[in-house]
Amino acid sequence: MSENHEADNGRKNRSRTGMSRRTLLRGSVTTFGLAAGGVLFSAGSARALDIYNPFSAYQITGSWQEHLDRGSLGGIDYGMGVGTALPAAGAGVVTNIPYNGTGGHTVTITHSDGYRTQYMHLSEFLLPDGTSVGKGDIVGRSGGAAGAPGSGSSTGPHVHWHLITPGGTRVNPLNYLGGGGGGGLPKTATEQDGVPGPVMWRRTQNWLRIESGYTGPIDGIPGPNTYAALQRNMRDWGYTGPADGAPGPNTWAAVQRLAATHGYTGPIDGVMGPNSWRGFSRFINQDRWD
Known part of the structure; x- marks a missing residue:
């Protein structure tokens, strides 16, 4: 295998992951409003929900607004090959939901104070329920191939991503990107x-x-x-x-x-x-x- 081909395989991020267990983020967030820069205001002080976009290297194949326009509760689709490793958008605790209706296999990461990120149409779960993960840890593999187990209603390989507030409302995670009081890049698995x-x-x-x-x-x-x-x-x-x-x-x-x-x-x-x-x-x- 040539070196450039190895680099290409890296871009696809296919992983037989071994998980680190980095520390759960500290602090709580009770949202009362969203300010520029992804900072959530809570009880008179500003804190950031410590999430990042782990899929920024992939093409958006379905925007948040496009999902709303066709009657969905919202989400962002990123096109990627089946089996691509899915990093956690932030530290939290993993819950797997097999065959979650139209969403198919779904992994949920519960973050500080009850915020949850969800990835849908997985081809494989990698961690048991209750596993604590750090930002950037691999939590599953993407799927979405039409008719494949765990694909739900998907018609092509991709991951569907959204954020759920503590009150249960699905929101666009790109509106909530924070940085945990300093930001920075996640560690690589x-x-x-x-x-x-x-x-x-x-x-x-x-x-x-x-x-x-x-x-x-x-x-x-x-x-x-x-x-x-x-x-x-x-x-x-x-x-x-x-x-x-x-x-x-x-x-x-x-x-x-x-x-x-x-x-x-x-x-x-x-x-x-x-x-x-x-x-x-x-x-x-x-x-x-x-």
Whole structure:
């Protein structure tokens, strides 16, 4: 398998995940109104509901308004291949709902003070009910193929996402994006499962923005600009080739040298596999790249 193909597989974020158990977010949110920037006002003080958009790297195939226009209670559809790993939008506790009517297999994450995010049309549940997860942990795999078990009424592969208030009203999660008093990027589950995906690449792009002159979007979709910045940075790790945005074995061998400083013990052969990605992700998960 070529290195570029491995990167493509990473974009699809297919995961055999191993879960970390990061701390549940602290503080409570009782909403009385929404201000610009996703801050919810509560009892005279402002706090943020600590969620992010884990699907920003995917195309919206059904907007919130389009759902309302056809009589739905609302939701956002993101097109993605069956089996794509679904990160938690925020810390919370998992509840699985098999064959949830038209929504099919549904995973619910209950956040602080009763807010819930839901993902529908799953092909697979990965965690038992009651599991505590951190923001970015993988909670299931997407589905939606017409007629497949768990797809509900879906006619094509995608995930349906919405947020439910403590009072039980379904709302658009994009209106509630906060940051938990500082925000920052979520940690990547690649450190556990060894599968590169959008969160890992977003963190990588942010690291390269800080250190190596990357000026493109922090979108989790690596392209020539991301790879060229990576090659510039890898000169500190033995890479001597051009910064041409087309990584090959010499680029990835340098990445493995970096990964070796964070627990990677395999060969420096320029062939990135799960252990190489785990070591690299231990580096990229450092708080300074949030």
